[in-house]
Amino acid sequence: MSTTTGHTDLTDLTEATSATSLLRFATAGSVDDGKSTLVGRLLHDSKSVLADQLEAVEHASRNRGQDAPDLALLTDGLRAEREQGITIDVAYRYFATPRRRFILADTPGHVQYTRNMVTGASTAELAIILVDARNGVVEQTRRHAAVAALLRVPHVVLAVNKMDLVDYAEPVFAAIAKEFTAYAASLGVPEITAIPISALAGDNVVTPSATMDWYAGPTVLEHLETVPVTHDPSVEAARFPVQYVIRPQSAEHPDYRGYAGQLNAGVLRVGQQVTVLPSGRTSTIEGIDNLGRPVDVAWAPQSVTVRLADDLDISRGDLLVPADERPAPSQDLTATVCHLHDSPLRPGARVLLKHTTRTVKAIVKQIPSRLTLDDLSQQSEPGELLPNDIGRVVLRTAEPLAVDDYSTSRRTGSFLLIDPADGTTLTAGMAGDAFTEAADQTRQERPTADEDGWDF
Structure with a gap:
């Protein structure tokens, strides 16, 4: 790693990530x-x-x-x-x-x-x-x-x-x-x-x-x-959830606008073209700051501030990804979940879905199956998930989410379901076919709008 200019060389990445195993x-x-x-x-x-x-x-x-x-x-x-x-x-x-x-x-x-x-x-x-x-x-x-x-x-x-x-x-x-x-x-x-x-x-x-x-x-x-635990971040597509926007009020940097967060996966470089999700707007990385010092490259799981060449509307919950390796945002999500709360999870439940730094409203559309861990059999259409149950769910979110398959990324493929009334964690979810073959997913008719505005 170079310490004279404040820049970081990607060739030293393996050494840097393994130094503090x-x-x-x-x-x-x-x-x-x-x-x-x-x-x-x-x-x-x-x-x-x-x-x-x-x-x-x-x-x-x-x-x-x-x-x-x-x-x-x-x-x-x-x-x-x-x-x-x-x-x-x-x-x-x-x-x-x-x-x-x-x-x-x-x-x-x-x-x-x-x-x-x-x-x-x-x-x-x-x-x-x-x-x-x-x-x-x-x-x-x-x-x-x-x-x-x-x-x-x-x-x-x-x-x-x-x-x-x-x-x-x-x-x-x-x-x-x-x-x-x-x-x-x-x-x-x-x-x-x-x-x-x-x-x-x-x-x-x-x-x-x-x-x-x-x-x-x-x-x-x-x-x-x-046991080997060091990973090569360069083999993964970069995923950078924005935690907050930094706008310091100083005469030295009057126009500074940085997007701070932790790089969940992959590598970001100065000069790289990135896409902001879910908006789909693109820009180029103008600079990366690590602990207040400029660097040429950042890798997971570093916490950095990214500066873009264009003035885009970006806020907490947005996701920066490489322009050529972006997941397709969707409002429909099928996942394997483990239900954590004492109250059952049933189809029609209105929840909040927290994915990385983004939280959106969601509805449980269907529970296609529940897994029996003893013999790995599937119970079709169980009607509800009880505490400790693991099953498949189909969710509809109020806003598009860019969720990776859990088998690809444990960080950006996972999410939580939260009770909107008191903030209690209800369910831990893993996007995609995290364990067993997907159950048949019969899509239900979209419900009509209700007075609470949960029409997605």
């Missing part, structure tokens, strides 16, 4: 499979726990009559979780080793908290799915594998836990790994790594196990530190 990962598994204990062991053995935190855990463990510190308490922070001995909410933890920085999400194992796993894994680049070696692959294991596939998590680790309770037997691990790998591969999970561990004893979590010399693969931490 960050891995976001999530844990999942059935109740009592040891997710929180694994996370606690990772934090403890990688020396990522402060002295006062460890002292608090030791004190809480003694109060519960335990001789050794219960490392699960490092993540089970809610009182209800500690009392019940289960994880209820998604617990986020941040730690680092000399090789990489990490953001982890410890997600609940109960079926009724499947939506919490969707939340925790939605931005993850890796998912650790735990299995109790005594029980093998169970229904919840298959459900979590299906959710990981649905969310397009590129790396999945099968952690076969509690190997100490099956005498560290290699055949037990091999059978579980074979069954899970076959199932996950059938879902389209691109990469699966199986690791035998004992989170309680620390085997193969941070340090190699002395009792499982038949296993020659990486420990959990070693895999987390070495």
Whole structure:
């Protein structure tokens, strides 16, 4: 990177993006499979726990009559979780080793908290799915594998836990790994790594196990530190949602007009022709400012300010894209969704749809199918989606949206449905055929206008 002129050379992009490597990962598994204990062991053995935190855990463990510190308490922070001995909410933890920085999400194992796993894994680049070696692959294991596939998590680790309770037997691990790998591969999970561990004893979590010399693969931490997560933004079409317009009142820059935001995908260059969506107006990038300094190029996920050669009507929610790689804005959207709210989602529901920085009114036109995660079958025309349900929906928006397919971009292919009355998040959506073959989409007749003005 050049520091003398303030310009950035794209040839240094790979070096720049890998210099501060960050891995976001999530844990999942059935109740009592040891997710929180694994996370606690990772934090403890990688020396990522402060002295006062460890002292608090030791004190809480003694109060519960335990001789050794219960490392699960490092993540089970809610009182209800500690009392019940289960994880209820998604617990986020941040730690680092000399090789990489990490953001982890410890997600609940109960079926009724499947939506919490969707939340925790939605931005993850890796998912650790735990299995109790005594029980093998169970229904919840298959459900979590299906959710990981649905969310397009590129790396999945099968952690076969509690190997100490099956005498560290290699055949037990091999059978579980074979069954899970076959199932996950059938879902389209691109990469699966199986690791035998004992989170309680620390085997193969941070340090190699002395009792499982038949296993020659990486420990959990070693895999987390070495799995490839750097991406080449230049292979993706640029997507720049405008967050706000900058118009400083200064004598030095009286005509300055910049459009600030985070580049969600791809690369933008000075001199590049771009299109503003949904208006379709075109212009040329006159300048790019990064932290107040001019640069020649910007790449995802940098936050920058873009200046255009033409004075266009641009505001928050507009999308800047390359003129030759623009998606077609549409008011009709078919998507796979996970319903998060306790109230059912039904056809005819009036909602707000938030996509990147743009929020528009929308109507749920149809719910063609609901996915049964246990056997991956489709229930046609279910009539509603209940909490934790995953299904297909057809939406009609009040204004055109430029939405990418989720399989192309997890950032610009995702959206939220929001209750317009109180702002509550109702549903998380993934545009296009995010998981299964699309159900037959019978288009309904457009409703007549009503007094609320929801006629799209």
